[in-house]
Amino acid sequence: MKLVIQRVTQASVEIEGTLHSCISKGLLILVGVIEGDTKEDVAWLVGKTAAMRIFDDEAGVMNRSLIDINGEALAVSQFTLAASTKKGNRPSYIRAARHEVAVPLYELYCEELSKAIGKEVKRGVFGADMQVSLINDGPVTIIIDSRLRE
Numbered sequence: 475m476k477l478v479i480q481r482v483t484q485a486s487v488e489i490e491g492t493l494h495s496c497i498s499k500g501l502l503i504l505v506g507v508i509e510g511d512t513k514e515d516v517a518w519l520v521g522k523t524a525a526m527r528i529f530d531d532e533a534g535v536m537n538r539s540l541i542d543i544n545g546e547a548l549a550v551s552q553f554t555l556a557a558s559t560k561k562g563n564r565p566s567y568i569r570a571a572r573h574e575v576a577v578p579l580y581e582l583y584c585e586e587l588s589k590a591i592g593k594e595v596k597r598g599v600f601g602a603d604m605q606v607s608l609i610n611d612g613p614v615t616i617i618i619d620s621r622l623r624e
Contacts, residue, residue: 475515475579476555478504481528481614485548487598488605495596500545502608505583506555507576508569508621515620516583523547524590528614536614541591549587550598550606551580573601 479501486496503523529538529545540547556570571579577600588595598604 475508475511475519475583475620476506477519477523477616477618478506478552478555479523479526479528479616479618480504480608481611483609483611485606485608487548487550487596488607489599489602494599494604495548497546497548497596499543499611501540501547502606503547503549503587504552504555505549505580506552507571507579508556509571509575511571511575511579511620513579513582516579516586518623519618519620520583520586520590522618523587526616528616544593545591546593546596547587547591548596548598549580549584550604551576551600576600 482500482502484496484498485502487494501523524541525539527539528536529543531537553567553570553576556567557565558569559565580600584595584597
């Protein structure tokens, strides 16, 4: 699995012109499920997401986690994170997990992250055409790939 984590002061998802979900201070997380991903990938990424120290402490040092600041999270599925750009100019998405694999792992990530941070993780809608808005705080953007953990 691959995540793009962005520290935000606010973020939202609209679908067909209607606000679907929104958060204030916290993390916007783009979630890409790749063929071969497992529940172990989810567990590792949940731990990283909840505990990653990318929020400022009183000295202005990134030393606090989402849990520490009691922040919110918005997780949006994004199959394009599985893109291969090795050949030509049109990305290939062949590595993206099929719907029947990707949906349960995305949902599991959201559920387990909710448990880890002690509050509901807001979500987009898997497979929907979404308009995602955010104010990136910093900016701080971190990319995590569960296949690069060793």
